[in-house]
Amino acid sequence: MRQGRHRRGITGWAVRFCAAVLPLLLLLLGPVARASDGYSLWLGEPAPTPAANRIEAPAGSSSPTIALAMAELRRSLPRVPMPVRLVLADDPALGDEGFGLRIARSGKGQTLLITARRDIGLLYGAFALVRHVRTGGDPGELALTSRPAVPLRMLNHWDNIDGFVERGYAGRSLWDWWTLPDFVDPRYADYARANASVGINAVVLNNVNASAESLTAPYIAKTAALADVFRPYGIRVFLSARLSAPQELGGLPTADPRNPSVAAWWREKADEIYRSIPDFGGFLVKANSEGQPGPRDYGASHADGANMLAAALARHGGTVIWRAFVYADTDPTDRAKQAYAEFQPLDGRFADNVIVQVKNGPIDFQPREPAHPLFGAMPATRLAAEFQITKEYLGFATHLAYLGPLFAETLAAPTGHRPGQTVASTLSAIAGVANIGRDRDWTGSVFNQANWYVFARLAWDPSLAPEAVAREWIVQTFGAEPAVLAAVTPMMMQSREAVVDxxxxxxxxxxxxxxxxxxxxxxxxxxxxxxxxxxxxxxxxxxxxxxDRTATGSNAIAQYAPAIAARLARPETTPPELLLWFHxxxxxxxxxxxxxxxxxxxxxxxxxxxxxxxxxxxxxxxxxxxxxxxxxxxxxxxxxxxxxxxxxxxxxxxxxxxxxxxxxxxxxxxxxxxxxxxxxxxxxxxxxxx
Incomplete structure (x- = not known):
């Protein structure tokens, strides 16, 4: 009995002590954030009681995409002092994906308008409004028009059908090919929502080191199930295609793109895919690089291979994205020269529905490289810039390396071919090798989420400042407390340069x-x-x-525009950050x-x-x-x-x-x-x- 009274006495004392001391500890420590496992990304958790905003649908129009926009505003928009109305308006200035945010005033008061020409623009506008308000913007002072600078903004997943992700550091593949198409994981919709929130409109589902099996009927059905999930979010699916598929799947004796039987096989395969996926985006191809089959195996050119596929896709509105990464032993003097040497002479020879995808630098996603010399050097060819969001060379998932400065450095780099021309201004597409996997936080760490985010934000608008995007992400991810912003912003902005150092x-x-x-x-x-x-x-x-990449060495500088080459020719005028790259x-x-x-x-x-x-x-x-x-x-x-x-x-x-x-x-x-x-x-x- 005495022992029991003693226990109760200690318990009561502990309760009184905690009641007195805990508030003081919380005051000293500052506000304690609600626990998060990172799953909600920058989108935040839904409020326990959603804000009672009045949301009005477009008059006489309804679609799954508009329903998503309405749901997002109800779920995520903080309380605003006026109704929000979605309006479809034929404003050419907005393009097919752009949107406007503005205040309309009438005798009845104010209304916040989201306007767009297409349903997807309304969804993008809804996310933009939520972002504006959540990051401290005044909803009563809105006057914004935004449309993407780059038409095709895509993630390239290096996911294999066995679930392994090449250069992936966030677990197994997000796609469960084994259970598709019968079981469609709800996480696929969460993935699509995250991408739509930042304007990603295309996804390549499988590794560029492709398996021909990805093009078989069972896998087309699996891909179609994902396409059905992604479609309302404005996302088209692409597949990486293996050029030897006509041999591996069709039993043909050759995969030579100039062979009529090979071309016919690809036409039939394209028809088969589009019967299941009417809005299929097209093929991404890695050819004659790191052992992958390609047209050069038969004495044909990259243009021969790309154009044959382009012809198969053209009547369906599909696109061929042909990678310019040609890592082979064709030029023993300097690997950095290979892509330019093989592709620049082909300028003007690619079909209109071909995009040549060029890595941001001339070697391979290094922590720092000069901009690739192909940008600006192929004016008659549609180009894409390929970045790596996954950090193969920047510490995997464990090193904090915010890549906004790296992306912006390349996009803003002058090509030297035309006055004012930057890498960004040459682009028809921008691709990022995804850092996403099955880890609960999607990317292996919370700060890796910022690289997915900043890639997409800069793909939409390359003029954005990486620091502004970092602050935007911090507020949405951790909250707007000044002490957090003051500490985390410089961490992010210094991190990539630290890895370089x-x-x-x-x-x-x-x-x-x-x-x-x-x-x-x-x-x-x-x-x-x-x-x-x-x-x-x-x-x-x-x-x-x-x-030495000057005239006394490999002369790689000759691949750049003359004004840039002249600056790189001398150590004294070469940026110190690239000094030993060129000298x-x-x-x-x-x-x-x-x-x-x-x-x-x-x-x-x-x-x-x-x-x-x-x-x-x-x-x-x-x-x-x-x-x-x-x-x-x-x-x-x-x-x-x-x-x-x-x-x-x-x-x-x-x-x-x-x-x-x-x-x-x-x-x-x-x-x-x-x-x-x-x-x-x-x-x-x-x-x-x-």
Whole structure:
């Protein structure tokens, strides 16, 4: 009995203590966010009691897309002091996907109008209105017209039909091909809603390293089930096509695109697909690259292959997207020159419904590359820019690397071919290799969601500032508390440059370990083809470092417009961020502001590591202001990033020092281990490795 009274006494004391102290602790810690597992992305959780806004449908018009717009406004729009009316109006200024947001005033008061020419414009306008109000905009001061700068804005999923995602770091494929078409996971609609909220209008469902089986009748039926889900959200589905499918599926003796039987097989296949998916987008093709079959196997050109497929799709309104990534051993002097050498001479020879998809840089999604020289160099050809949202070379899912600055850097880059022409102004399409998987938070970490978001926002409007988009995403994802914005915005804006600094400063690139691309491997030199080896890209030795792409080297600069080539021809006029991409220089080359190339290289490695530690301190400052699950996971990932940034820095410096035999600058710490220790690290089970 005495023991029981003692327990009750302690319990009562604990309750009184918590009642007195807990409010003080909460005051000291700041507001505590509601726990989130990241599933809702930037769209937020639905309010327990939806705002009682009056939403009016377009007069005399109804469709599944308009129903979605109405539902979104009821679900997500915070309370506004006036009715919201959706209006279909034939305003050519809006185009087929654009929208207008404005206030209409009458004797009865004010009405907030969402206007568009098409249903999909109303859906985009509904999402834009929600975004405007949720990020602090005044609904009473709206006067906005918006239409996409790039017509085709798409995600490329590198998903295989066995569920594995190549270069995916967020779990298995979102598409459950095994249960489709009978079971349509509700998550597919959530995925489509997220894409529509930021204006994505096309999705390639399968890996560019395609399986011919994706074009068989059972998989066409599975694709049709997804297309049915996506259609009301304005999203068309595409499939990656394997050029050898006529042989593998049709039993033909050849896949030569000039062969009439091959062309007939593709026409019949296109007809079969469009019977099930009337709005099928078309085919994405990777050909004659990394072992994939293609027209060059038969002495034909990329234009021959693309145009044959284009003819099969043309009567259905379909498009062929033909990748210009031709990673083969056709040019031993410089891998960076291959795409331009093969595609630029074909300008004007592609059919009207062909888009040539060009990677943002001339090699392979590196943390920093110059803009690809094909942009602006093919004025008679429709072009797409291909970016990688998944971070194959930027720390996978665990390193925080906000890619808005990378995307914007390329899109704003001048081509030099016409006054004022930028990469963005040359585009008919923009594609992003998706970072989405079955992880509950979709992308492996909350900050990877920001890369999906900023890719789509810049695809719609390349003139947007990455910092403004970052703040927009932060407010929708974490809330508008000033302390959170003040801490998280600089974290995001500094993060990509930090990765550049600790993996490849001053224009160094492709120094990653072989195959999985996890961690440093600048010493690798024993692979079968020269351009498979990191040593190929840095050319470092006792006397200097860097790849000479001037007239004295591979002359890759000649692929750029003359004004740009002239600037890149001299180290003194080359941007420091790309110095070693274009020049092989001595270790004691004098750098702007004083100091040698070696000292500047070390300084940037050190800066990258220091930036990650600063990011982690900023994140620590918002503990309690962000829900604990997302805060804790991000903090754990930042700890991984800090450790791996130091590993990158130390391993790289140990290797460079083994070549140049130079001491580190005063105040710069020695690597934690000797070079051999770093060379012996092995990671056979790194994720995303094909």
């Amino acid at each position: 600790y993996t490849g400063p001053l224009g160094l690139a492709h120094l990653f370990a072989t195959g999985h691309h996890y961690g440093p491997g600048p010493w690798v030199d024993d692979l079968a083809r020269p351009e498979w080896n990191p040593v190929y890209y840095h050319r470092a030795g006792p006397s200097g470092i860097g790849f 092989h220089l001595p270790w004691d080359f004098p750098m702007p502001g004083g100091g040698t190339l070696w000292h500047e290289l070390v300084r940037r490695y050190d800066r990258g590591v220091a930036t990650v530690h600063a990011m982690r301190r900023r994140w620590a400052s918002v503990r309690g202001r962000i829900d604990e699950p997302r805060w804790h996971k991000t903090d754990s990932f930042l700890a991984i990033q800090a450790r791996e940034a130091a590993w990158w820095r130390d391993a790289s410096l140990a290797y460079w020092m083994s070549l140049n035999h130079l001491p580190l600058p005063p105040g710069s710490a020695a690597p934690a281990h000797d070079l051999e220790w770093y060379r012996q690290q092995r990671f056979p089970h790194a994720p995303g490795n094909p």
